[in-house]
Amino acid sequence: MALGAALAERARAGDTLLLHGGYGAGKTCLARGFIRRWLGDEDASLHVASPSYLIDNTYPDEEGGALQPGGRVTVHHMDLWRLPEGKVGQLVDLPAVFRDCVSLVEWPERLSPTEAQLMAAPLEVHLRLDEEAAARMADPEGAAAALEDGEDLPRWARLVARGEAWQERLSAIKLESDFAE
Structure with a gap:
């Protein structure tokens, strides 16, 4: 969740x-940290669930207190796992969302090439469990226990900036944090 919060500090509409x-x-865990920080939820009381069945959970900044100057920028948290490639564009106004909002997209490979072209220089976040944590998840009993406190599982993240703006922001995050290379 700390990485999600750090990314929220630098995100823009x-x-x-x-x-x-x-x-x-850890995709939803990262999104949870991002959304809570974006909306100023310091006591972590905001329920941020996986959008697996709803496809697109929205988090409007109704009070204008988001990190974005001027406020009132909605975050869209999408989970495209259950959709065939290219279907999300029939359910969500992607041109408006990718232009005016902040979007967190789980399973982005389900976007069609046409849908993917609507994004301006995205940040790719590749997550994986640490090997020991992955072994716990492979065991049914270990998985049940791990899912109860899944936010504490060690993870690896690789961030790939698709544009200069995110490259500069990632450099700032690296300088200001204790995240490893």
Whole structure:
């Protein structure tokens, strides 16, 4: 969640974060940290659930207190796992969302090439569980225990900036944090 919060500090309207990783890799956990920080939820009381069945959970900044100057920027948290490639554009106004909002997209490979072209220079976030944590998740009993406190599982993240703006922001995050290379 700390990485998600750090990314929220630097995000702007029109940004898209593409969240890659297998089941349990931490995509929703990262989104939870991002959304809570974006909306100023300091006591972590905001319920941020996986959008697996709803496809697109929205978090409007109704009070104008978001990190974005001027406020009132909605975050869209999408999970495209259950959709065939290219279907999300029939359910969500992607041109408006990718232009005016902040988008966190789980399973972005389900976007069609046409849908993917609507994004301006996304940030790709590749997540995976640490090997020991992955072994716990492979065991049914270990998985149940790990899912109860899944936010504490060690993970690896690789961030790929698709544009200069995110490259500069990632450099700032690296300087201001204790995240490893």
